[in-house]
Amino acid sequence: MIYMKTEKKEEAISEALKAEEVLRSRWYILDTQGKLWDLDEFDFTGHENLKKFSGYEYSKDRTSAQPPPHVELMRSLELVDYEPASDPGNLRYYPKGRLVKALLEEYVTRMVHEYGGMEVETPIMYNMEHPTLKSYLNRFPARQYTVESDDTTYFLRFAACFGQFLIGHDATISYKHLPMRIYEMTRYSFRREQRGELTGLRRLRAFTMPDVHAFCRDMEQAKEEYRRRFKLSQEVLAGIGFTKDDYELAIRMVRDFWEENGELVKELVRQHGKPALVEMWEKRFFYFQVKWDINFVDNQDKASALATDQIDVENGERYDIRYMDEDGTQKHPLILHCSPSGAIERDIYGLLEKAARDASRGLKPSLPLWLSPTQVRFIPVNQDMVDLCKEMAAALSRVRADIDDRDETVGKKVREAEKEWVPYIVVVGERERGSRKLQVRI
Structure with a gap:
């Protein structure tokens, strides 16, 4: 680990991050037929989003000259905003934004539970000089926040790996327990991005990330788990509101892995249903042999990883995690690192960017119904209708309904509900009271 002076502060820089900055990659496109194309030979006709993503990855330029559309939306919808009193990249959430974030956290957690993830909770900071943790830090490409307490320097976690692996080190594990799946919704993880x-919401220094690791017996079991988690991640993203047209797949690996396990890689691309970007290294710089990431491409042609998974071939031994095999010998497991949705903040970013794209095409912007802070708004035409609106709202079980009983015109109330992206707007007057039938604006 080395230290660099940045923005007049000292930050921890890993050896892996230094390696990533000078890493030389070969770039390809792998099509659904299993053919590997050099990047400049592939015909991107019909795959314009993949072309944008490939250019973004190849350029390595992560800066933005102008704020992306979602920044104005996150503010105007009263979801999220910058916090001037905190470090940049640490945000404040208003009630509507916290509701959306909580709904996403609950949904992803439920999906991971159904997959078999056992939920744990671990510390957010660890001793910088712990020999195992220090060794791992140097293998992960990220900048760290550090904290001084008494005479000890601590770093803030960038993921749940540290706590979950220390749990694994202390556990008594049999081969019969494998694959063993451990899960945490990290609120928060920290990376001191430039x-x-x-x-x-696209790139933060403090973020909430669902992190599920699987300890696997051997490469065959790891590959089977890898397939299962890829499907899980696709299902999670679909449930959030993303389609395959919204994202692009990248698979990054050492050449040896491709040569030995090319069929697995091709299988993932077939399941993805369209060509994928491949980044290949001649030698392994990191703790993993292969990782895939699903990336959202926004209105500025910038990409951000959502779901991801890796096959880690180092940390089982580094953390001295052992399992008793069938023949009575102790062995180190392979470890898979998966975030089936990516950072929750990035999911909100992607949904807002999608809505901005719809608006630019003349479509009505919206959040998915299940994530809309207010799903139904009742608008009484006068104060005599307020009690009826309350009765109707109370009758809607498990629906987030509210009533706009302000002394404003009905037209203004409707326009403001539309600006708030309320999916269903119900104006209630004498006709509705008499017929008990509602006219709903969608």
């Missing part, structure tokens, strides 16, 4: 790269 200031020029910080943008709204």
